Each structure stands twice: as structure tokens, then as C-alpha cells.
Amino acid sequence: MALSALSALGLMATLAGCGATETNGPGVTLKLVAADYGDSKDNSSEKYWDALVEAYEKDNPGVTVDVTVLSWNDVDREVKKMVDAGEAPDMAQIGTYADYADADKLYEVDDLLSIPVQANFLSQLADAGKVRRIPYGMPFAASTRVLFYNKELFAEAGIKSAPRDWKELAADAEALNKAGVKIPYALPLGPEEAQAEAMQWLVSGGTGYVDNVGTYQLDSEESVRTFTWLQDELVAKGLTGSTAPAKLNRADAFAAFARGEVGMLNGHPSLTRIAADQGVDYGTAAMPGVDGRARATMGVTDWMMAFKQNGNREEIGHFLDYVYSDKNVLAFAREYDLLPVTSSASATMAADQDDADLAPFLDELPTAEFYPAGKTSWATVSAAVKQRIGRAVDPNAKPRAVLEQLQQTASTADQRSGS
Structure with missing residues (x-):
């Protein structure tokens, strides 16, 4: 990691924490x-x-x-x-x-x-x-988030390495499905933490919740492309398991990965301990993007x-x-x-x-x-995303319509808050 002036900062931080300021x-x-x-x-x-x-x-x-x-x-x-x-x-x-x-x-x-x-x-x-x-x-x-994958399930499906882009991810999910894996790719867009899974996919698709000047862009063309791809290439093909993404919560997805039932999913650091405690032989990789490694991950x-x-x-x-x-x-x-x-x-x-x-x-x-945590409207927008973003990938849904509704909610919340 490129971290500047670490020695000096570390020394100063240590001094500051050792009584450099007097109390009243x-x-x-x-x-x-x-x-x-x-x-x-x-x-x-x-x-x-x-x-x-x-x-x-x-x-x-x-x-x-x-x-x-x-x-x-x-x-x-x-x-x-x-x-x-x-x-x-x-x-x-x-x-x-x-x-x-x-x-x-x-x-x-x-x-x-x-x-x-x-x-x-x-x-x-x-x-x-x-x-x-x-x-x-x-x-x-x-x-931060990275892609977790089950090495044993990958080997059984004949997959030699982690996917580097969306095309490879979909192909690997197909191979895992053919090998009998219960949940080839876990897509937790349930209300527990849908805003996190959604943002990870938005970022890997080249966008995010807001643009460079802080304006919400939930219905951007990149966002619509991302959720349309998820619907067409993963959900509609039965590659996300029997539970609809809108009803799958993160904790349940993590637990399924620890039981050896999931081929791939996005995960944060605590999943390393959860998986290791259950003896899962897992690997991690950068999140795939549209045409290669995603430009960034979600933090x-x-x-x-x-x-x-x-x-x-x-x-x-x-x-x-x-x-x-x-x-x-x-x-x-x-x-x-x-x-x-x-x-x-x-x-x-x-x-x-x-x-x-x-x-x-x-x-x-x-x-x-x-997350755009500095926007006073974010709490409202996050709550709406948690409840509704999963519907965008339902087999019979229109992703654009769901995202346009969320964009309207975000724009209204932004106007009311003045953020």
C-alpha cells in the first residue's frame, strides 16, 4: 500500500494519545x-x-x-x-x-x-x-469487499482460477450449477444489507450511487445495464439459488458459504473467520468488472x-x-x-x-x-434501497422501472434535505 509519511504520523499519533492535552x-x-x-x-x-x-x-x-x-x-x-x-x-x-x-x-x-x-x-x-x-x-x-470463492467447489466444476470479468463470472456460475452446487453465486439483495451488495455491483459496472458532484444516479445507463445483466445472466438462469435475491440477507448468504453450499459471493473481512471456523477452503480475488477487474471496490x-x-x-x-x-x-x-x-x-x-x-x-x-454518508438524504435513500433494490432483478421485473422509482425517491429526499 502506498501510505505516505507513515513513520512521522505514527510517532505523532502515539505522542498525541499519551496525555499531550490537559483536561479541565x-x-x-x-x-x-x-x-x-x-x-x-x-x-x-x-x-x-x-x-x-x-x-x-x-x-x-x-x-x-x-x-x-x-x-x-x-x-x-x-x-x-x-x-x-x-x-x-x-x-x-x-x-x-x-x-x-x-x-x-x-x-x-x-x-x-x-x-x-x-x-x-x-x-x-x-x-x-x-x-x-x-x-x-x-x-x-x-x-472493503472482495470476491470469495470455494476452492473445492471450483475444482469439482473444473474451474482453475477466479473470474476476472462478468463474462467469466457467469461462465463459472454455469459450471458450478452443472456440477450440482446449490448456490453458484449468492446475491444477497434482501433488506439486511442490500445497499452494500447493490453498491458493489454498481461500482463494478462503472458507476455508483452518486456522480462526481454528488448527484444521485441510480437510474443511469450504467446502473440499468448492471441490474439488467444480473437479472438476465444470473437470476433468470437459476444461478443464484432457490431463494430470491430480494429475500436473501447477507448473514444467510455468509452462513451458506460457511456450510459449503455457495460457489461465489462478495464478502467483507469477517467472512474469513466464519469460513475458516467451518473448515471451508476458500480463496479471494478482486471483484470482476464488465471487461476486467473492477475499477474500485466498495468500502x-x-x-x-x-x-x-x-x-x-x-x-x-x-x-x-x-x-x-x-x-x-x-x-x-x-x-x-x-x-x-x-x-x-x-x-x-x-x-x-x-x-x-x-x-x-x-x-x-x-x-x-x-456510501455518500455526508449527504443528509443518504439515510432515506439507503432505507429505500434496502427495501426495493432486490426487485430490480426479479425475473418478471423491469430493472429500469425499479431504478427510476428509486431515483425519484433519492431526488426528492435530496431536495428536502438540501444536501
Whole structure:
């Protein structure tokens, strides 16, 4: 990976996280609401935050940090309830920030973090945290997508290597189908995370949710071509399994891959552990594009933000400098099979053989494209995509019509939000 000035940034970030800023004095309690990345009680994010807070409070006896960890099913909604009730936490680590920034409820990142810590964020992640060019969202965890394939099933179907373009992908899916594979290509466009699978295919087809100036382009010719191809070449030919893509959720697709029932699918880093735990001999490759490797992959980041309501700006900034030290960033990424959000931690992970399973995802990060999270309309658009994009590939549907309806929803949401 081409990461510039890593040594200097890493040193500065370490210094910034070791008490470079003084807090205002005793008696301050900071409230943080965070999402749970664990899949069981044994690896709940509570354990990560408990250890981090214990170490921080030991060196900063005047500050107490009260952390509430909630499931991803609840955390965004519960934080919204708190904010609407006038009881905003000092910090929230959740999935979206733009609505709060647009309502002038958040501190700007420039007013919180020390310069070395802020400069250490990977640039494309930092850029995704801006509303009208002002940074409000701090990237907390990142992931990219690659193509996973079952090596054993590929061998049984006579396939020697991963597909490099859409034509090869369709041909491989046909071969897997003839070999009796239950789901040659898993296409999870169900409501759990359809916006992610859809974006991966949009990017591989040469487009995305928005154009270069941030205007939604869900019904562009490239988008229509992509979903028409999926409908004609995969779904209509029975190559996506017996469950309709509109009803197949990501978790179910991952579980099927771990059972050895799926030939290929898009996956994020946690699938490496899920598959390995079940003894699946898998390979990974860059996502195929229309005529060769896709120009980019899809990236996802979750966000940390700080609310102005309680006025603890200096204490919040000091704590977050500590949160973003290399030690803590790496500990979180390794525990939950995610990618670091800072340059120095990314360089450390890339050089460590113990993190070799994450190398393909790190390689994709510099060119990854992210959701338009800085648009206040994105929450509305994302919800609509989750519920409706799967219909675009139904055998009897007209992809253009479905995408035009989604474009109308996006345009209306954009006009109302002014983003």
C-alpha cells in the first residue's frame, strides 16, 4: 500500500494519545454510546471498551467515561431518541452522522482532535466524514469487499482460477450449477444489507450511487445495464439459488458459504473467520468488472461523533485522541476482523504476517468507494434501497422501472434535505 509519511504520523499519533492535552479538571463524566461488533457475549464490544476505559481513567483520574454498548439493530435508533429528547450523549459510535451535523448538533473534528491524530486518518475515510467540506464524522472502523470463492467447489466444476470479468463470472456460475452446487453465486439483495451488495455491483459496472458532484444516479445507463445483466445472466438462469435475491440477507448468504453450499459471493473481512471456523477452503480475488477487474471496490466505514449539548469539548477531544492511538485502533480491528482507519495502524497491519488474511482487503482500501454518508438524504435513500433494490432483478421485473422509482425517491429526499 502506498501510505505516505507513515513513520512521522505514527510517532505523532502515539505522542498525541499519551496525555499531550490537559483536561479541565475533576468531576467530568463523558457518556459514550457504541455499537456492538461482537457475535456473542464472549466477544461483545463491551469488553473492548471496558479495557480501554479502565486504562484511560487510570491515567486521567479526573475523568469518568460511561459507555453503553447496544446492538446494531438498536443503536442508531436509540441515539436518535436520546438526541430528540434533549439527552444527547457526549459521543456516539454509530452508522451515520450527517443528519446531526446538518442540525448543528456536532462538534467539528477540527475542534476535537489534535492535529497529528486528525492527520493520521486515511484520507479517503476522512473525506467521507465531511458535510459541505467540513469534517464532523470520525471514521471508526472500515471494511472493503472482495470476491470469495470455494476452492473445492471450483475444482469439482473444473474451474482453475477466479473470474476476472462478468463474462467469466457467469461462465463459472454455469459450471458450478452443472456440477450440482446449490448456490453458484449468492446475491444477497434482501433488506439486511442490500445497499452494500447493490453498491458493489454498481461500482463494478462503472458507476455508483452518486456522480462526481454528488448527484444521485441510480437510474443511469450504467446502473440499468448492471441490474439488467444480473437479472438476465444470473437470476433468470437459476444461478443464484432457490431463494430470491430480494429475500436473501447477507448473514444467510455468509452462513451458506460457511456450510459449503455457495460457489461465489462478495464478502467483507469477517467472512474469513466464519469460513475458516467451518473448515471451508476458500480463496479471494478482486471483484470482476464488465471487461476486467473492477475499477474500485466498495468500502464501508462506521462513525464516531461528538455532540455539543453537554459542552465537554476538551475532555472529549482528549479521550478521542487516546481512542485513536495505534494500540487501540489495532486492537479493535484485529478483534473484529476489520480494517484500521489510520495510516500508521494500516501500515503496521500490512507488515504483520499474523494479519495476512486481511491483506486482500487492505490492498483494496486505497481505491475503495464509500456510501455518500455526508449527504443528509443518504439515510432515506439507503432505507429505500434496502427495501426495493432486490426487485430490480426479479425475473418478471423491469430493472429500469425499479431504478427510476428509486431515483425519484433519492431526488426528492435530496431536495428536502438540501444536501
